[in-house]
Amino acid sequence: MADLKKHDTPMIDELKKGPWPSFADDINTRAESGVQCCYDLLGQMELSYVHKETHWKHGGIVGVFGYGGGVIGRYSDAPHEFPSIAHFHTLRINQPASKFYNTKFLRKLCDMWDHRGSGIFNFHGSTGDMVMIGTTTDQLEPIFFDLTHQFDMDLGGSGSNLRTPSCCVGKARCEYSCLDTQAITYDLTMTYQDELHRPAFPYKFKFKTSGCPNDCVAAIARACTSIIGTWRDNIRIDQKAVQAYIGGEIKPNAGAFSDRDWGPFDIQKEVIDLCPSKCMYMDGNELKIDDRECVRCMHCINVMPSALRPGVDTGATILNGAKAPILEGAQMSTLIIPFMKMEYPYQEFKDYVELMWDWWMEEGKNRERLGELIQRQGLRHYIVDILGRKPIPQHVKEPRSNPYHFWKEEEVPGGWKRDLAEFRKKHLA
Numbered sequence: 001m002a003d004l005k006k007h008d009t010p011m012i013d014e015l016k017k018g019p020w021p022s023f024a025d026d027i028n029t030r031a032e033s034g035v036q037c038c039y040d041l042l043g044q045m046e047l048s049y050v051h052k053e054t055h056w057k058h059g060g061i062v063g064v065f066g067y068g069g070g071v072i073g074r075y076s077d078a079p080h081e082f083p084s085i086a087h088f089h090t091l092r093i094n095q096p097a098s099k100f101y102n103t104k105f106l107r108k109l110c111d112m113w114d115h116r117g118s119g120i121f122n123f124h125g126s127t128g129d130m131v132m133i134g135t136t137t138d139q140l141e142p143i144f145f146d147l148t149h150q151f152d153m154d155l156g157g158s159g160s161n162l163r164t165p166s167c168c169v170g171k172a173r174c175e176y177s178c179l180d181t182q183a184i185t186y187d188l189t190m191t192y193q194d195e196l197h198r199p200a201f202p203y204k205f206k207f208k209t210s211g212c213p214n215d216c217v218a219a220i221a222r223a224c225t226s227i228i229g230t231w232r233d234n235i236r237i238d239q240k241a242v243q244a245y246i247g248g249e250i251k252p253n254a255g256a257f258s259d260r261d262w263g264p265f266d267i268q269k270e271v272i273d274l275c276p277s278k279c280m281y282m283d284g285n286e287l288k289i290d291d292r293e294c295v296r297c298m299h300c301i302n303v304m305p306s307a308l309r310p311g312v313d314t315g316a317t318i319l320n321g322a323k324a325p326i327l328e329g330a331q332m333s334t335l336i337i338p339f340m341k342m343e344y345p346y347q348e349f350k351d352y353v354e355l356m357w358d359w360w361m362e363e364g365k366n367r368e369r370l371g372e373l374i375q376r377q378g379l380r381h382y383i384v385d386i387l388g389r390k391p392i393p394q395h396v397k398e399p400r401s402n403p404y405h406f407w408k409e410e411e412v413p414g415g416w417k418r419d420l421a422e423f424r425k426k427h428l429a
């Protein structure tokens, strides 16, 4: 490999010294197997460290025929020094729902990427996709052809469009999942192909689907629309199993905390007292739940999975507006629809998506995410005027920020007129 050009990278080399795995190590290993662009990548990064500024320039749209999203164009502004990364575009590939692969598929994909790109992958990007890091403009169409014809894969979303929908493993591995997360993600991906591939939105838009309130895909923290599985009937209780937990025959938390001695399981301390809505109690030997007060947090179910299970009337809670702190601050999503049945073809959900998107596309400023538009124009306006829904107590943006209710005369028994003498008589000290 005598023709490879290695750059001096004293600062990057520092990154390899820690006890943790380093991306610099990984790129270097790849470079040593004879890949010039990886040496150039490290060289350009060293230059950025010296100058304290990036040497990647953004410029021009680069994509594949018919698609505006999926390829993130990157060019070096020092192409003479680092010719093999003069173009170094990233591709987002639509990952299979729940990210299931077999090794045969992965090997084949790696071979293709070794041949047509840098050989560097990111599994997975924060949006969820497989991220193929670094290739040249002339390879984009061949890669797209290979992906769609040999791998049955499509490009994912990038730019101001629908980003690749993603979900947790759901029913595939998790018996508590209240939703078929994969079916929903697949359907949304197929239904909104145009929105996924052709940027026409004010900014990015994300759907994420979690099978239950444990929210393993963190939909509540990251998605413009979080679809989170829940139930509206009662938690199923197996009283015999409750006794087995109390008696120590079944390990709490499915044995997850058995690495040291935590003492005997105490249902009062570890379950009942930690229920956020304080709706559980022991009635003699029976565990009781006042399900009307339960907020579906999953805590009790996680601690005693053999005794407690979600109900059987399952569906989704829909939330809107999570985002990272680009314009305002970081934001978690806000509850919009407490319960919606999620059954194929998901028509109720899609009707709601249309209302939401119409408003956002009409009113959203350039680079304003749905959550910011809701913040700017108001949650009340969004829920009442745009979605045509009735407000409910759970829609309060911050609990207790406005504790006052202004009654109308017709809502008050007897109206505003009071017999003062009568009133004072009642309130004598």
Ligand code: HEM
Binding pocket: none
């Ligand atoms: C009709 C007259 C007034 C009304 C209806 C009124 C109402 C309120 C309300 C609703 C709050 C907010 C409570 C909260 O967020 O928990 C508040 C806070 C406050 N008000 Fe008034 N207020 C009035 C007059 C005044 C006057 C004349 C003063 C002072 C001279 C005053 C001093 C304060 C202070 C210092 C707070 C803040 C307390 C805190 O930060 O915890 N208010 N008032």
Ligand code: HEM
Binding pocket: none
């Ligand atoms: C040096 C003078 C004052 C100080 C240091 C002061 C301090 C405070 C503080 C710390 C609170 C919040 C209590 C809490 O959060 O529980 C409060 C509440 C309040 N203060 Fe004062 N205060 C002063 C003068 C006044 C005056 C002159 C008025 C009225 C003329 C007033 C009216 C109120 C009211 C109405 C609230 C309750 C607001 C609410 O939360 O509903 N304060 N004050």
Ligand code: SF4
Binding pocket: 168, 169, 170, 171, 174, 176, 177, 178, 210, 211, 212, 213, 214, 215, 216, 217
């Ligand atoms: S969110 Fe719920 S259903 Fe999905 S993987 Fe986590 S625990 Fe399982």
Ligand code: SF4
Binding pocket: 274, 275, 276, 277, 278, 279, 280, 289, 293, 294, 295, 296, 297, 298, 299, 300, 301
């Ligand atoms: S799910 Fe959460 S709120 Fe509901 S009963 Fe269990 S601990 Fe309480």
